[in-house]
Amino acid sequence: MAGRAQMLTGRQYIPQLADDMFWITHGDMSGQPQLRPRAIGLGLAAGLLGELILTRHLDLTEGVVVVLSESSPADVLAHLTLDQILAERDVRDVRSWLTFLAQEAEEAVGQRLQRAGLVERQVSRWRRSAVRWHPLDGIAAARPSHRLYVALTRNEYLSPSDATLAGLVAAVGLTRTVLFDAGSNAASLHRLKAWVASLPLPLHELVAQTEAAVGDLVLTHRA
Amino acid sequence: MSQQHLPQPRTDRATAQPSRVARSLARGRLGAPAVLFFVMSAAAPLTVIAGAVTTAYAVTGVTGIPVAFVVVAAVLAVFCVGYVSMARRISNAGAFYTYVTHGLGRPAGVATALVAVLAYNALQIALYGGLGVAAAGFFQAEAGWDAAWWAYALGAWTLVTVLGLLRVDLNGRVLAVLLVAEIVVLLAFDVADLTHPAGGTISLNTLSPGNLAAPGLGALLVLAITGFVGFENAAVFSEETKDPRRTVPIATYLAVALITILYAGSAWAMSVATGPEHIVDRSRAEGTETIFTLAAGHIGTSMATAGRLLFLTSLLAALLSFHNTVARYLFALGREHVLPPVLGRTSRRTAAPAAASTVQSGLALTVILLYATQGWDPLVRLFFWGGMWGGFGVLLLLTTTSVAVAAFFVRNPDQRRSDSAWQTAVAPVLAAAALITVLVLALRNFATLLGVSPSSALRWQLPALYAVAAAIGTAWAILLRDRHPGIYQAIGLGANAATGRATSTTPPHPTDAMFDPAEEPR
Numbered sequence: 001m002a003g004r005a006q007m008l009t010g011r012q013y014i015p016q017l018a019d020d021m022f023w024i025t026h027g028d029m030s031g032q033p034q035l036r037p038r039a040i041g042l043g044l045a046a047g048l049l050g051e052l053i054l055t056r057h058l059d060l061t062e063g064v065v066v067v068l069s070e071s072s073p074a075d076v077l078a079h080l081t082l083d084q085i086l087a088e089r090d091v092r093d094v095r096s097w098l099t100f101l102a103q104e105a106e107e108a109v110g111q112r113l114q115r116a117g118l119v120e121r122q123v124s125r126w127r128r129s130a131v132r133w134h135p136l137d138g139i140a141a142a143r144p145s146h147r148l149y150v151a152l153t154r155n156e157y158l159s160p161s162d163a164t165l166a167g168l169v170a171a172v173g174l175t176r177t178v179l180f181d182a183g184s185n186a187a188s189l190h191r192l193k194a195w196v197a198s199l200p201l202p203l204h205e206l207v208a209q210t211e212a213a214v215g216d217l218v219l220t221h222r223a
Numbered sequence: 224m225s226q227q228h229l230p231q232p233r234t235d236r237a238t239a240q241p242s243r244v245a246r247s248l249a250r251g252r253l254g255a256p257a258v259l260f261f262v263m264s265a266a267a268p269l270t271v272i273a274g275a276v277t278t279a280y281a282v283t284g285v286t287g288i289p290v291a292f293v294v295v296a297a298v299l300a301v302f303c304v305g306y307v308s309m310a311r312r313i314s315n316a317g318a319f320y321t322y323v324t325h326g327l328g329r330p331a332g333v334a335t336a337l338v339a340v341l342a343y344n345a346l347q348i349a350l351y352g353g354l355g356v357a358a359a360g361f362f363q364a365e366a367g368w369d370a371a372w373w374a375y376a377l378g379a380w381t382l383v384t385v386l387g388l389l390r391v392d393l394n395g396r397v398l399a400v401l402l403v404a405e406i407v408v409l410l411a412f413d414v415a416d417l418t419h420p421a422g423g424t425i426s427l428n429t430l431s432p433g434n435l436a437a438p439g440l441g442a443l444l445v446l447a448i449t450g451f452v453g454f455e456n457a458a459v460f461s462e463e464t465k466d467p468r469r470t471v472p473i474a475t476y477l478a479v480a481l482i483t484i485l486y487a488g489s490a491w492a493m494s495v496a497t498g499p500e501h502i503v504d505r506s507r508a509e510g511t512e513t514i515f516t517l518a519a520g521h522i523g524t525s526m527a528t529a530g531r532l533l534f535l536t537s538l539l540a541a542l543l544s545f546h547n548t549v550a551r552y553l554f555a556l557g558r559e560h561v562l563p564p565v566l567g568r569t570s571r572r573t574a575a576p577a578a579a580s581t582v583q584s585g586l587a588l589t590v591i592l593l594y595a596t597q598g599w600d601p602l603v604r605l606f607f608w609g610g611m612w613g614g615f616g617v618l619l620l621l622t623t624t625s626v627a628v629a630a631f632f633v634r635n636p637d638q639r640r641s642d643s644a645w646q647t648a649v650a651p652v653l654a655a656a657a658l659i660t661v662l663v664l665a666l667r668n669f670a671t672l673l674g675v676s677p678s679s680a681l682r683w684q685l686p687a688l689y690a691v692a693a694a695i696g697t698a699w700a701i702l703l704r705d706r707h708p709g710i711y712q713a714i715g716l717g718a719n720a721a722t723g724r725a726t727s728t729t730p731p732h733p734t735d736a737m738f739d740p741a742e743e744p745r
Binding site: 034035036039063084087088090091096097099100103171173174176177205208209211212213214215216217218219220221 | 242243244245247248251261315317459460462463547551554555558567568569571572573574575576717718719720721722723
């Protein structure tokens with residue numbers, strides 16, 4: 001599937017942080033949302049900001065988003081996200097950006113995966129607003145959670161992107177869907193915690209801010 | 224408790240420029256009507272009037288209840304000035320202990336948090352007694368069923384437990400429709416009562432300030448405060464409203480005003496229909512049926528039956544609302560690691576604070592079973608004592624919070640700039656003085672409040688439980704300061720404990736809540 005998309009765009013599809021987050025929040029191969037829509041939105045919004053931090057377009061300190069580079073990101077969606085941030089220099093606090101990006105994040109990331117030929121967007125016949133993202137490539141869908149599972153249970157290396165992913169998964173409350181069986185014990189959780197603790201400050205802050213935003217959803221009855 | 228370590232207050236967001244992002248975010252935010260409905264449905268008018276007020280007439284034997292509502296409304300209106308003014312300046316503004324943490328320090332904050340957990344639990348569990356009795360009476364009369372009160376209480380408990388875990392807040396339309404129906408029925412009852420006064424004359428006796436000189440004033444004031452519980456919830460939405468400078472204050476003041484008119488008016492109308500000298504005897508004879516039998520005589524039994532049914536739904540709504548309040552407190556404290564982090568976890572699919580919700584349900588079940596097996600009176604000993612004891616706890620919370628608000632503005636002169644001296648100094652001090660007075664009166668009249676003899680040990684034992692909770696909270700906070708300074712620093716931040724601050728200069732740390740060992744995979 002990905003092959004056809006490659007031929008059309010001439011670009012190789014490279015999975016991004018938000019894509020990985022998309023698969024895990026949508027139950028890998030099942031395509032079933034694992035969280036309430038707002039929480040999924042926040043997780044994916046954090047993924048989009050994380051991509052820009054990983055490419056050093058953005059910095060994040062003490063809850064404030066700072067643009068480090070205005071150069072165009074290679075990815076179209078990342079480009080679009082950065083454009084939005086550049087257009088609104090007055091809005092600096094990361095919580096506003098998380099909430100704002102969360103509104104459209106599922107649709108945006110889902111469409112990126114659709115362009116790569118990895119999902120199909122299905123609209124319910126009965127409810128127009130009920131969109132389902134049907135995975136077309138089960139291996140691509142299961143890869144991120146499998147990668148985390150293997151690395152955390154066997155004490156292997158996690159890339160900064162995957163360590164951020166692990167942190168965001170924990171922040172939205174999905175640790176147990178990744179570390180789901182007896183093979184992943186307290187030691188795996190301890191490793192997860194250590195990886196997040198070792199994250200560079202902006203990514204560490206992103207994880208903490210996401211956890212706070214998800215917690216506030218519960219406290220304000222907005223989940 | 225040195226002040227420089229306190230979390231820095233949030234900057235006022237109302238100054239942000241309107242932009243595309245701001246406009247887009249504003250679309251998802253709440254207006255005053257939505258917040259008002261949420262607050263009012265927690266206040267559950269019929270629960271207070273049909274349940275608490277009639278039982279209060281019966282137990283205390285004092286008739287000045289209507290005027291007590293007016294007095295408490297005045298005190299709360301002054302209290303709200305500082306309360307809503309401070310709400311915009313702090314994160315996690317829905318919880319009293321956040322105010323106290325900012326104003327009086329973290330040990331006082333944790334003490335307040337434990338008192339709040341105790342008080343709201345008491346209010347919630349008490350309602351099971353009221354609901355059990357009311358439902359048993361209703362289904363006995365309508366369907367001839369002969370089940371005990373605790374059977375209905377357990378039924379309601381199951382419903383609340385399931386809805387709590389499914390996170391069906393019952394807010395939105397269902398609750399709004401029920402609330403409007405309750406208010407309509409109450410107003411119809413009031414009109415019927417007032418157009419059929421006893422002896423042909425409308426007596427203003429129970430509204431007269433003269434009642435305030437009667438013995439038992441403290442008891443009346445606690446009852447009235449219990450009726451208002453819920454008004455404080457508007458502040459929960461400080462960061463979720465279209466215009467935090469206006470929406471939360473408008474909703475809060477409107478709620479206080481509406482509750483006053485409705486409660487004082489209805490309590491007075493009942494006394495007019497029976498005649499002020501007979502309201503106590505009538506309430507003693509008929510209990511929570513009083514308001515319905517009064518109305519049935521004037522406007523027909525079908526309206527009264529509708530009222531009885533709405534009384535049950537009102538009790539259910541209040542049960543769910545208080546259940547969620549307790550769960551929210553426990554969840555926030557779990558996120559802060561002040562209580563076990565497992566309480567800060569949510570159910571994946573429903574986003575309900577599952578562990579916190581389960582703890583509350585477990586506690587309620589224990590109490591219901593205890594009352595059922597011991598054969599204790601569910602109406603007086605559970606509904607009324609529990610409710611009044613919980614209401615007294617809320618009075619403690621209000622008093623401490625009013626002092627904390629005054630202290631906060633003294634300690635943070637920079638926070639005073641955008642508001643008037645009335646908002647940041649005069650009103651908070653006035654409210655604190657008034658609430659301390661009410662508190663002293665309540666303590667003196669605690670025996671009247673419970674309807675027990677002045678020599679009963681209960682009058683000291685029940686208030687003392689709050690002192691115990693506060694002492695444990697203070698000790699726990701000091702222990703945290705010495706053993707876990709990271710947790711201590713984040714007290715009062717609620718979900719923002721994850722970042723270690725509201726807005727400050729220290730680097731953030733994701734909390735252990737996400738990794739708590741109890742979350743070990745199966």
